[in-house]
Amino acid sequence: MKPYLYTKPLLMHRIPLVFLLISFSNFLSAQKIEILTSGTKTSIRGLSVVSDEVIWVSGSSGIVGKSVDGGKNWQWITVKGFEKRDFRDIEAFDKKTAIIMAIDTPAHILKTTDGGKNWKIVFTDRTPGMFLDAMDFYDKNHGIVIGDPIKGHTFIAATTNKGESWIPFANVSRPHCDSGEAYFAASGTNITYFKNKTYKAVSGGLSSHLQDGFNSTPLPIMQGKESTGANSIAAWDRSIFVIVGGDFANDKKATDNCVLSTDGGQTFKTPKTPPSGYRSCVEFITKKQLIACGTSGVDLSDDSGNTWRQISSDGFHVCQKAKSGKAVFLAGGNGKIGILKL
Numbered sequence: 001m002k003p004y005l006y007t008k009p010l011l012m013h014r015i016p017l018v019f020l021l022i023s024f025s026n027f028l029s030a031q032k033i034e035i036l037t038s039g040t041k042t043s044i045r046g047l048s049v050v051s052d053e054v055i056w057v058s059g060s061s062g063i064v065g066k067s068v069d070g071g072k073n074w075q076w077i078t079v080k081g082f083e084k085r086d087f088r089d090i091e092a093f094d095k096k097t098a099i100i101m102a103i104d105t106p107a108h109i110l111k112t113t114d115g116g117k118n119w120k121i122v123f124t125d126r127t128p129g130m131f132l133d134a135m136d137f138y139d140k141n142h143g144i145v146i147g148d149p150i151k152g153h154t155f156i157a158a159t160t161n162k163g164e165s166w167i168p169f170a171n172v173s174r175p176h177c178d179s180g181e182a183y184f185a186a187s188g189t190n191i192t193y194f195k196n197k198t199y200k201a202v203s204g205g206l207s208s209h210l211q212d213g214f215n216s217t218p219l220p221i222m223q224g225k226e227s228t229g230a231n232s233i234a235a236w237d238r239s240i241f242v243i244v245g246g247d248f249a250n251d252k253k254a255t256d257n258c259v260l261s262t263d264g265g266q267t268f269k270t271p272k273t274p275p276s277g278y279r280s281c282v283e284f285i286t287k288k289q290l291i292a293c294g295t296s297g298v299d300l301s302d303d304s305g306n307t308w309r310q311i312s313s314d315g316f317h318v319c320q321k322a323k324s325g326k327a328v329f330l331a332g333g334n335g336k337i338g339i340l341k342l
Contacts, residue, residue, distance in 0.1 A: 032332060033298055033312040033338040036071040040335025046090035046100065047318040049188045052325035054095045057337065058087035064116055068095050071329065071339055077116045082108075088185035089135045091143065099135065099163045101145065103185065107132045107133045109145065111163050113342070119256070123166040133183040134201075136193040137163075144193045146201055149177040154201075154211070175216055180206030180226065184245075186281045187318035187331075189232040192241075200265070202243050204229015204252075210243070210265050211328065222246050222256035234282040234290060242305040244292050246278035251296040251315075253277060258292075258318050260305045272308040275299040281318045285328060291340060293319045293330055314338065 044065070046058030057065040061081035066075045079087075085102040092098035096115045099122075107130045109123035129150055138141035141162050147155035152324040153174035156329075157166040182205050183190050191201040201211045202219065208229035210217045222228045227249035235241040237260060246257030254276050259268040277296035284290055290301045292308065295315040299308040316332035328340035 001224035015174070031300060031311050032341050033314055033316075034341050035314070036337045036339055037074050038094070038334055038336040039066070040074075040076055042335050043317070043333045044178050044337070045086075045088040045187055045317045047320050047329065047331045048090045048092035048098065049320045049322045049327065049329050050092050050094060050324065052164070052322050052327040054092070055329055055337075056090050056092040056098050057331050058090040058100050059331075059335070060086045063335075064090065064098070064100060065335070065337075066095070066098075070327065071337060074337075076115070076335075079110065079119050082110075082119075088133070089188045090120045091135050091137050091188065093162075095138050097162075099143075101132050101135055103132045103308060105130045107147065109135075109163065109166060120205035122164055125155075131182075133185050134188040134191045135246065136188045136199070138189050138195050144191065144195070144199055146183060146191045148182040152176055152179075154183075158197075175211045175214060177203065177220060178207040178209075181209070181229075184231045184248075186232045187320065189234065189281050189283070189318070190230070192233055192235045194235075194238055198238075200233060200235060200238075200241065202230035202233045202245070204231060204245055208245070212265065217265055219259060220256070220270065221259055222253075225249070231279065231280045232292075234284050236284050237288055240287075241265075241302075242282050242284075242290060244275060244279040244282040244294075246294070248278050248280070248295065251294060258282075258305065258308070271301075271306050271308060273309070275308045276310040280294065281316075281320075283319050283321055283328070285321050285340075291319050291321075291328060292337070293332075294321075295332075298330065 042059035042063040043060040064077045087100045089101040106126040110119040131148040157168040208219045208223040230245040279292040279294040282292040293316040298312040316330040319330040330338045
């Protein structure tokens with residue numbers, strides 16, 4: 001009788017643990033990426049999620065995409081006269097208004113107010129070597145655009161009138177960049193613009209820095225080659241942010257690809273468990289939960305970026321949470337768009 005008497009309580013104690021493990025396993029398996037559409041001949045790097053229903057994307061071959069029903073259906077637009085251009089960033093405000101950025105010389109910024117039927121050029125720069133990388137807006141009126149260095153100084157311009165016009169910063173107001181240092185296009189996420197009109201930007205290449213106006217702080221992240229460095233910064237506020245990057249030429253290398261700061265960039269720490277490879281974009285879902293994506297997969301963190309776990313091996317270039325809502329969308333090559341299912 002003794003074996004039975006001792007075994008029964010042991011089994012009773014194990015049952016809740018089994019249920020707990022099953023529940024936790026189901027929780028992890030439920031966090032996945034559902035592919036909404038793919039096959040359109042464009043590489044998407046621009047993503048702007050206005051709400052859970054309204055999503056805009058932009059990419060190569062002059063293509064812009066839009067959904068107004070949460071990604072169930074998509075309208076694909078080829079911007080006339082820009083069929084061979086690459087739109088690596090887009091900023092949308094509603095289902096009718098959006099701004100796109102054509103990157104290379106001549107650099108153009110265009111705007112639509114009729115849902116993409118017509119586009120107006122609102123900025124042009126024909127300076128040799130001009131290459132726009134990213135835009136960010138802190139409200140509908142105020143935005144900033146950043147580009148690769150011209151004669152050693154970062155190109156920056158700003159708008160205060162909903163993107164209708166852009167005023168370049170004077171050369172003395174542009175931060176200096178090292179030789180071989182530039183910016184990666186990650187749907188505007190290598191720069192974040194704050195309401196007091198300050199910004200933080202991250203660079204990569206032979207050198208990698210956090211730039212805050214004239215301040216330029218070296219980042220403890222992979223660098224030294226053209227394919228390395230910081231790609232994206234997600235800021236919860238001016239003090240708390242997470243930076244990701246790595247080496248896109250070796251996209252499964254999971255070292256020196258993420259740094260965290262809780263004091264505005266005065267100090268950095270590396271995660272206990274980093275993302276599982278090169279990551280081109282990172283985004284806060286909540287203050288504790290983040291998502292990061294790259295060509296080798298998608299990772300989630302539930303502890304403010306200290307530990308990461310891979311939830312998908314599907315490659316994406318960009319990810320973004322709805323500005324007004326809870327949905328998280330991702331986009332990448334071959335017109336692929338996905339949604340995070342929690």
